[in-house]
Amino acid sequence: MDLGQQFEGQGYVVLNKIFEKNEIDQITHIVDRIYGQWREENHHALVEQQLINMHSLTHPKYFADHSHERLQFFNLMASAKLTEALECMSGREIYFHNTQLFFNPYQNGKQPYWHRDLQYSPIDDAVQAAEQHNMLSLHARIPLVAEKGVELIPKSHIRWDTALERNVRFELNGHQNHESLPDSVLIELEPGDVLIFSAQMIHRGNYALNPVRKALDLCLGSPHPLVSGFLDAAGLPSDQELEQIDNHQWYTLAKCVSANTVANTIG
Ligand SMILES: O=C(O)CCC(=O)C(=O)O
Incomplete structure (x- = not known):
């Protein structure tokens, strides 16, 4: 079965050994610095709200004294192997939407919760369901430490959703969003592997089996009006940076999406 068939059938694919060790080391070096800055700035929320992720790691505020690392980061993420695999899997032009870093909640004081990503957006669940077949929103998970x-x-x-999934996701009729759901699979990854999955499939993290988690998720996809408005141009390469990115197609399309969204808003 090829990548496209696997993804269409299951909603995810695991690409083993896509990144070399030295690439993971470079990504880790950059991510650790950003994560450290973010933790200092968000310590209170991290503890009080039991946060499990941060986003927008490419925002210029993380590169004030490290501008060369921003270009390096864009280049590392859009590696030739990953961009080719994504193109082969989806058969579509892919754009870069954002990044997230996933980690365990402070002192594991929270349970992982089932969700579809847009569940936390203002977009009504019925609209999401109706548009499901027209959307391609992906996470490309790059684990920086081994994880299940x-x-x-x-x-x-x-x-x-089935009736049970709906009850669990929305905590209806006495259900809780961390209850087990049937037919789930727990994905095991090593650094170098990449998990690509649909952001709109039902998923949750696993904290208990992982003493430490540090997974960089690239949010990628095919442009769609429901989500294009959430694209933050501040997280995209500048025109000058773009010229120095080897595989710049994700970013070039993202800049077009962003420019069109702004034009439509003004128009
Ligand atoms: O790894 C996690 O904690 C959850 C992952 C997730 O929800 C996501 O990637 O959207």
């Missing part, structure tokens, strides 16, 4: 860190419900990217 994410649990997925295969095929939930091509259908909407």
